[in-house]
Amino acid sequence: MNTIESTLSHPTSTTPASAISVCDLSHWFATAEGTPLQVLDQINLEIPVHSIAAILGSSGCGKSTLLNIISGLMTPNQGRIAINGIYNDHSGPSPHVSYMFQEDRLxxxxxxxxxxxxxxxxxxxxxxxxxxxxxxxxxxxxxxxxxxxxxxxxxxxxxxxxxxxxxxxxxPSILLMDEPFSRLDALTRAQMHEELLRIQQLKQMTIVFVTHDVEEAVVLADQVTVLAPRPGRIRSTLAIPLERPRDATSTTSSQYIKELKSLI
Ligand SMILES: Nc1ncnc2c1ncn2[C@@H]1O[C@H](COP(=O)(O)OP(=O)(O)O)[C@@H](O)[C@H]1O
Ligand SMILES: [Mg+2]
Structure with a gap:
C-alpha cells in the first residue's frame, strides 16, 4: 500500500470535539477450554470534550474491560481508541487520562x-x-x-x-472512573456526586464513569450508554439534557430512569 492509501485507511487523528472516540472495538479473552470468550462486540462511541458520560450495564457485560481499553492499560483485539483526536498507538496509558479504579487501592x-x-x-x-x-x-x-x-x-x-x-x-483532561462510589452508603455517595460535579466544572474535565446504578447515571451524566451483555455491545446511547443539580426523584429524572431500566 502506498503512503496516501495507508493514511486514508489508517488516519492518525479524528475530530477533536470528541475527548474519546471508540471505533469498531471488539475484544475477547482466551479461556482454559480454548474457545475465546468474546466480551465486547463492535463498540462505537463518541464522548464530547468536557462532558460526563456514563456506561451502564449489568455485572459481567464488559464495562471494566471497555474502560481498561480506553485507558490504554489493555490493547483491544480489534478497533481503535482516539484520545483528544489522536489515535492510541498502544504504547501505554495516555498522559491526559487518569483512572479511578473500583477499589480505592490506597x-x-x-x-x-x-x-x-x-x-x-x-x-x-x-x-x-x-x-x-x-x-x-x-x-x-x-x-x-x-x-x-x-x-x-x-x-x-x-x-x-x-x-x-x-x-x-x-x-488529567479525562477522568475514567470504574464504579468509584459503589461501596459507599447512599448519603455519602450523594455527597461524592456533588463533589465530582463541582470539580468537573472547575477543572473542565471530561469524565467517563462505569456504573450499574441507573439513578447515579441520570444524576451525573450528559449521556448514558447502555451495554447489553454476552458479548457487550451498545444497546443505546441516551442524552440526558437536564439542568443540574438533579434530583433522581423528580418527574423528568424518573422518566429517564424508567427508560434506561427498560433498556438494561
Ligand atoms: N483477564 C480476563 N481473562 C478472562 N476473562 C475475563 C478477564 N477480565 C474479564 N473477563 C471476563 O469478561 C467478562 C466481562 O468482564 P468485565 O469487563 O469485568 O465486566 P463488568 O465490568 O461489566 O462487570 C466477564 O465474563 C469476565 O469474567
Ligand atoms: Mg467491572
Whole structure:
C-alpha cells in the first residue's frame, strides 16, 4: 500500500470535539477450554470534550474491560481508541487520562498526602512540587486537614476522596472512573456526586464513569450508554439534557430512569 492509501485507511487523528472516540472495538479473552470468550462486540462511541458520560450495564457485560481499553492499560483485539483526536498507538496509558479504579487501592502504610504524591513519583517533579500539588489536590476534595491521616483512620467517603485526589493530582483532561462510589452508603455517595460535579466544572474535565446504578447515571451524566451483555455491545446511547443539580426523584429524572431500566 502506498503512503496516501495507508493514511486514508489508517488516519492518525479524528475530530477533536470528541475527548474519546471508540471505533469498531471488539475484544475477547482466551479461556482454559480454548474457545475465546468474546466480551465486547463492535463498540462505537463518541464522548464530547468536557462532558460526563456514563456506561451502564449489568455485572459481567464488559464495562471494566471497555474502560481498561480506553485507558490504554489493555490493547483491544480489534478497533481503535482516539484520545483528544489522536489515535492510541498502544504504547501505554495516555498522559491526559487518569483512572479511578473500583477499589480505592490506597497504600495502607502511607498517609493520605503520601498516597496522593505516589501518582507523581514516576515523573520528574521535585519533592517540593510533589508535596505542593498533593496538598492542592487534597484541598480540592475537601481533605486539607487530613494530609497526615493513614487510610485506616479515614471513613469510606474520605478514602474515596483520597483516591479522587490521587487521580486529579496529575491534572488529567479525562477522568475514567470504574464504579468509584459503589461501596459507599447512599448519603455519602450523594455527597461524592456533588463533589465530582463541582470539580468537573472547575477543572473542565471530561469524565467517563462505569456504573450499574441507573439513578447515579441520570444524576451525573450528559449521556448514558447502555451495554447489553454476552458479548457487550451498545444497546443505546441516551442524552440526558437536564439542568443540574438533579434530583433522581423528580418527574423528568424518573422518566429517564424508567427508560434506561427498560433498556438494561
Ligand atoms: N483477564 C480476563 N481473562 C478472562 N476473562 C475475563 C478477564 N477480565 C474479564 N473477563 C471476563 O469478561 C467478562 C466481562 O468482564 P468485565 O469487563 O469485568 O465486566 P463488568 O465490568 O461489566 O462487570 C466477564 O465474563 C469476565 O469474567
Ligand atoms: Mg467491572
Amino acid at each position: 497504600l495502607p502504610w502511607r498517609t493520605a498526602q503520601h498516597n496522593v504524591e505516589f501518582s507523581l513519583e514516576a515523573g520528574s517533579l521535585s519533592r517540593q512540587s510533589r508535596q505542593e500539588q498533593a496538598c492542592e489536590a487534597l484541598a480540592l476534595v475537601g481533605l486539607a486537614g487530613f494530609a497526615d491521616a493513614f487510610p485506616y483512620q479515614l471513613s469510606g467517603g474520605m478514602r474515596s476522596r483520597v483516591a479522587l485526589a490521587r487521580s486529579l493530582v496529575q491534572n
